[in-house]
Amino acid sequence: xxxxxxxxxxxxxxxxxxxxxxxxxxxxxxxxxxxxxxxxxxxxxxxxxxxxxxxxxxxxxxxxxxxxxxxxxxxxxxxxxxxxxxxxxxxxxxxxxxxxxxxxxxxxxxxxxxxxxxxxxxxxxxxxxxxxxxxxxxxxxxxxxxxxxxxxxxxxxxxxxxxxxxxxxxxxxxxxxxxxxxxxxxxxxxxxxxxxxxxxxxxxxxxxxxxxxxxxxxxxxxxx
Numbered sequence: 001x002x003x004x005x006x007x008x009x010x011x012x013x014x015x016x017x018x019x020x021x022x023x024x025x026x027x028x029x030x031x032x033x034x035x036x037x038x039x040x041x042x043x044x045x046x047x048x049x050x051x052x053x054x055x056x057x058x059x060x061x062x063x064x065x066x067x068x069x070x071x072x073x074x075x076x077x078x079x080x081x082x083x084x085x086x087x088x089x090x091x092x093x094x095x096x097x098x099x100x101x102x103x104x105x106x107x108x109x110x111x112x113x114x115x116x117x118x119x120x121x122x123x124x125x126x127x128x129x130x131x132x133x134x135x136x137x138x139x140x141x142x143x144x145x146x147x148x149x150x151x152x153x154x155x156x157x158x159x160x161x162x163x164x165x166x167x168x169x170x171x172x173x174x175x176x177x178x179x180x181x182x183x184x185x186x187x188x189x190x191x192x193x194x195x196x197x198x199x200x201x202x203x204x205x206x207x208x209x210x211x212x213x214x215x216x217x218x219x220x221x222x223x224x
Contacts, residue, residue: 041070043172044071045072046175047061047068047072047073049074049075049081050076050079051075051078053080054081056081108138108183109138110185111131111136112141113127113131113140114140114141116141116169117143117170118152124172124173124176128173128180131180132181132182139177139185141187142195143155143170144189145195146196147196150196155167
């Protein structure tokens with residue numbers, strides 16, 4: 001409970017009684033539905049919740065994980081609804097110019113493997129198992145593939161449109177990294193044209209053929 005007052009800026013407003021009643025009504029209606037068949041979901045799934053969720057009982061998360069064939073359940077102690085954000089110590093953070101994990105200095109050896117998001121589960125297993133066996137704690141990988149006709153299966157073929165099936169390799173890489181204890185740095189774009197990069201965004205939103213023209217375009221706009 002003491003963590004509730006840690007955030008002093010941009011706090012949410014208190015929820016109104018009308019909103020509370022609407023939420024309870026929706027939760028009750030959802031709870032009365034026939035359970036969905038989750039066995040058809042073959043992708044790895046992380047099910048996470050707090051152990052004291054009073055909005056939706058934590059036991060429902062346990063039941064969901066039980067019915068998903070490839071799931072990993074994580075229940076955060078001393079946490080309620082949205083337990084993951086309430087327990088940020090599981091993520092590496094930066095404080096005073098240094099990496100920290102759980103409040104302690106985090107030092108690591110790492111490597112780069114940009115293509116995990118486009119590979120088979122077998123290849124992902126091989127790369128991450130080797131990284132773990134070499135005691136590499138961190139691996140950087142790409143988490144983007146934008147545009148069509150570039151020789152790769154796109155994650156985002158058009159702006160704001162995503163191919164869910166194409167995310168299978170990326171989802172599995174995140175899952176596998178968690179299993180072997182390797183932390184990921186996931187790049188969401190870069191300045192290389194491979195997998196789209198900034199060139200694709202410049203083409204989409206500015207109508208320019210190459211990101212190299214972006215600087216000239218920005219200078220021209222600034223001079224207007």
